[in-house]
Amino acid sequence: MNTKDLEKFDPTVAELNAMIQITKNITATDLKDKSQMAVVRENRIALKTARVRITKIGKELREDAVNFQKAVLVKEKELIGIIEPEEIRLADIEAQAISQAILEERLEKLPSRKERLSLVKIYPTDEILLDMDSTQFENYYNEKVAGYNENVRIETENAQREAQEKIDAERKAEQEKIEAQQKQVQDQLDAERKAIDDERAIIDAEKNNIARQKEIEDAKDKARADEKIRLELEIKQKKEQEDNQARLVVAEKKLEEQKLEKRKAFIDFRTSHGWTEKTKDDFKIEETLDGFILYKKMGVFNK
Numbered sequence: 127m128n129t130k131d132l133e134k135f136d137p138t139v140a141e142l143n144a145m146i147q148i149t150k151n152i153t154a155t156d157l158k159d160k161s162q163m164a165v166v167r168e169n170r171i172a173l174k175t176a177r178v179r180i181t182k183i184g185k186e187l188r189e190d191a192v193n194f195q196k197a198v199l200v201k202e203k204e205l206i207g208i209i210e211p212e213e214i215r216l217a218d219i220e221a222q223a224i225s226q227a228i229l230e231e232r233l234e235k236l237p238s239r240k241e242r243l244s245l246v247k248i249y250p251t252d253e254i255l256l257d258m259d260s261t262q263f264e265n266y267y268n269e270k271v272a273g274y275n276e277n278v279r280i281e282t283e284n285a286q287r288e289a290q291e292k293i294d295a296e297r298k299a300e301q302e303k304i305e306a307q308q309k310q311v312q313d314q315l316d317a318e319r320k321a322i323d324d325e326r327a328i329i330d331a332e333k334n335n336i337a338r339q340k341e342i343e344d345a346k347d348k349a350r351a352d353e354k355i356r357l358e359l360e361i362k363q364k365k366e367q368e369d370n371q372a373r374l375v376v377a378e379k380k381l382e383e384q385k386l387e388k389r390k391a392f393i394d395f396r397t398s399h400g401w402t403e404k405t406k407d408d409f410k411i412e413e414t415l416d417g418f419i420l421y422k423k424m425g426v427f428n429k
Contacts, residue, residue, distance in 0.1 A: 177213065232259075304366060319355075408423045
């Protein structure tokens with residue numbers, strides 16, 4: 127094969143240099159300007175087409191002879207070396223445009239992402255959020271929501287347990303108070319009975335000469351007095367128990383009424399915002415430490 131066959135390369139060095147002289151003046155002052163990017167893309171494709179044609183012709187020529195193949199490779203590399211840097215430069219401009227478009231799209235979504243995360247008390251930096259695509263952000267958001275809901279559940283259970291423990295402690299204290307009062311009354315009665323018995327013993331000793339009938343009457347009086355005291359004590363204790371039980375019943379009833387009022391208010395709240403059994407799929411209810419948040423689906427935009 128004669129080295130003159132190298133002239134078969136198309137385009138020639140002169141033609142390639144002419145193409146490069148044109149593309150060197152191509153720049154992109156605004157990566158969002160579609161007309162500018164169209165010029166970049168059109169010329170990059172032209173360079174690529176020339177490069178592909180050179181490679182194809184080089185391959186055909188290399189097949190003729192090993193010695194000529196070496197010359198072809200040198201020529202091929204020379205020619206590609208002329209245009210490939212410019213092709214790469216234009217491709218870099220296109221890549222920058224794509225990167226900027228992605229960044230601007232994520233910047234538009236940044237306030238919405240931060241607002242959603244703030245509802246579950248998560249405040250990542252802008253850099254972290256801008257580094258995520260939509261799928262990565264949704265996975266990150268779902269993970270944080272799950273953690274937040276678990277914390278809320280634990281705090282709610284702890285609050286309910288503490289409230290129940292407080293009620294139990296109050297009931298126990300009230301019961302102990304009642305028992306202490308009963309014991310105090312019983313001790314007082316025992317002391318009064320002992321005092322009466324002691325006084326009666328002295329009187330009996332001093333009046334040992336009183337007739338048997340008088341003794342019998344005194345014994346009856348004592349029995350009636352004791353019975354009266356016993357009945358009065360029993361009535362008093364029963365009344366105290368009834369009063370205490372009534373207070374507990376009133377407290378429990380008031381607590382139950384408060385729960386019912388809150389439940390009714392919650393139902394009225396949902397209804398006032400359009401929540402019904404038919405529309406419930408368009409809503410989402412999220413429980414927080416302070417209450418409930420009602421979200422409504424505003425619409426669906428298909429990609």
